[in-house]
Amino acid sequence: MSLPYGLLGLLNYFSMSGYDLKKIFNDSINFFWAAETSQIYRELKSLEKKGDIQSKVKPSDKGPHKRVYGITKQGKQSLAQWLENPPETIGEDQRNAFLVRVLHSSHIGFEKLHAQVEKRLMAYKRELQQLDMVEQQLKEYLRLSGKEDNLPYWRIVLSRGRYVTKANVKWAKETMQFLKENIEKGKA
Numbered sequence: 001m002s003l004p005y006g007l008l009g010l011l012n013y014f015s016m017s018g019y020d021l022k023k024i025f026n027d028s029i030n031f032f033w034a035a036e037t038s039q040i041y042r043e044l045k046s047l048e049k050k051g052d053i054q055s056k057v058k059p060s061d062k063g064p065h066k067r068v069y070g071i072t073k074q075g076k077q078s079l080a081q082w083l084e085n086p087p088e089t090i091g092e093d094q095r096n097a098f099l100v101r102v103l104h105s106s107h108i109g110f111e112k113l114h115a116q117v118e119k120r121l122m123a124y125k126r127e128l129q130q131l132d133m134v135e136q137q138l139k140e141y142l143r144l145s146g147k148e149d150n151l152p153y154w155r156i157v158l159s160r161g162r163y164v165t166k167a168n169v170k171w172a173k174e175t176m177q178f179l180k181e182n183i184e185k186g187k188a
Helices: 004-012 018-029 039-049 074-082 097-103 110-146 148-187
Strands: 053-060 062-070
Touching: 004 018, 004 039, 004 053, 004 062, 018 039, 018 062, 018 110, 039 053, 039 062, 062 074, 062 148, 097 110, 110 148
Parallel strands: none
Antiparallel strands: 053 062
16 A cells, blocks of 8 residues: 555545544554654645645634645546556565564574563554554544445454454564573573
């Protein structure tokens, strides 16, 4: 997935500000696609220049005016074309900085690596808890957009997120056990 199409997909539900888009990223799809605020605004500017979205400045009850973005007819066509033509190679999950660290951890040893994997396990467990809350947030976003019939698609993605995170938890536990056994062998 590329960020521009992710933004078009979200704007296809209803018009939003950049802040709203970042909140939806954080609340719902962050487990498989993260985006920094600066990336979101950069892409929004590019999509608007291309004609896939348009923006309007609207007054806000809570502070300064905000720019709200909406998908155009051209943007809907761009999104549909992208959805109908997946690439031959998706390239998902090809970068994992933590595994690069693990690969080169002979420089720090089993004990320090064990502590790092333990921290990672805690992070995976938190992620699993967050995924349980995501579905409720998704239901609310879909209700607000009037597109509750899209929930099955979101559930498919959420299901994969749960499977991957559960696999990560299992991997971390097995790795910690392996490291513990090697630490004990080294001390014997």
